[in-house]
Every structure is written in C-alpha cells, then in structure tokens.
Amino acid sequence: MKQATTKQLLPEPEQETPDRNTINWAVAAHASGFLIYFLFGLHLLVPLFIMLTEGKKNAYVNHQALQALVFQTIMLLFLSIGGMLTLVLAGFLIIPTVAVIHLVLTTIAIITSSKGERYCYPLMEELGVDKTP
Numbered sequence: 001m002k003q004a005t006t007k008q009l010l011p012e013p014e015q016e017t018p019d020r021n022t023i024n025w026a027v028a029a030h031a032s033g034f035l036i037y038f039l040f041g042l043h044l045l046v047p048l049f050i051m052l053t054e055g056k057k058n059a060y061v062n063h064q065a066l067q068a069l070v071f072q073t074i075m076l077l078f079l080s081i082g083g084m085l086t087l088v089l090a091g092f093l094i095i096p097t098v099a100v101i102h103l104v105l106t107t108i109a110i111i112t113s114s115k116g117e118r119y120c121y122p123l124m125e126e127l128g129v130d131k132t133p
Contacts, residue, residue, distance in 0.1 A: 018060045018116045025054045026064035030109040030119070033072050033102065036079070043072050064113050071109075071121045075102045 018026070032046035047068040055062030075098060082094035105121055112119040 018058070022054075022058050022061055023114060023116050025050055025058075025061045026113040027110055029061070029065040029068040030106060030113055033068060033075070033106040033109075036072065036076065036102075044069065044076070047072065060118065063118060064109075067119065067121055067124060068109070070124065071105070 029047040029050045033043050035046065036043040047065045051062055051065035051069060055065050078098045079095060079102075082091040082098055085091035085094055109119045109121065
C-alpha cells in the first residue's frame with residue numbers, strides 16, 4: 001500500500017516594500033514594451049539593460065525586467081508571425097489581436113509594478129520564467 005506524501009508549503013519570506021527608485025526601474029522595464037510601436041528594437045534592449053545593471057543590485061528589479069524581456073520577446077515573435085501570415089490574409093486577424101493583448105497586459109504590468117507589487121505575465125510560470133527570489 002502506497003503512502004500518500006504531502007508537500008508542505010513553506011511560508012513565503014517577508015518581502016520588504018521596494019523604494020521609489022526601485023519601483024521606477026521596474027516600471028521602466030515594463031513601459032519600454034510600448035517602444036515596439038515606435039522605435040523597433042529598443043523594447044528589448046531597455047529591459048535587458050535594466051536587468052544587467054539595476055537587476056544585479058535588486059531582486060525585485062531583476063524579476064520585473066526578466067518578466068518584461070521574455071514577454072516582449074514573445075510578443076515580437078507573435079507579431080512577426082502575424083506579419084508573415086498577412087500574405088495569406090490570416091495576419092490581418094492575428095496582428096490586431098496580439099497588439100490588443102500586448103497593450104492590455106503591459107498596462108496591467110505597469111500599474112501593478114508601480115504599486116511595488118511583483119507582476120508575472122500570464123503563462124510565465126509554465127515557461128519557468130517566474131523565478132521569485
């Protein structure tokens with residue numbers, strides 16, 4: 001007879017509230033996603049820069065910048081696929097859908113991180129990106 005094992009959940013370590021400077025870096029990492037519509041390429045470089053500089057000093061900034069970087073990369077991939085599919089007219093449905101999802105989730109991320117809370121984009125846990133310190 002097998003004995004059922006239960007996984008005991010450990011209490012989360014208490015997180016101190018980030019200061020305003022830390023919050024500003026996290027918000028900048030998420031807000032840089034809007035650059036995809038104006039200055040292509042910077043939407044990936046800004047969160048990468050923030051992660052490599054300020055992320056080394058603070059785990060909260062590192063987490064938020066990593067979330068933004070992976071999400072912006074995925075959105076770029078989807079928009080590129082939609083662009084290629086415009087040749088067969090399917091892209092004209094995919095591009096606006098991805099753009100709306102991108103705008104909504106990026107706005108939610110900015111609002112949540114401006115409150116000093118950790119934000120994880122949907123499905124990031126399944127991708128293994130939610131590495132909460």
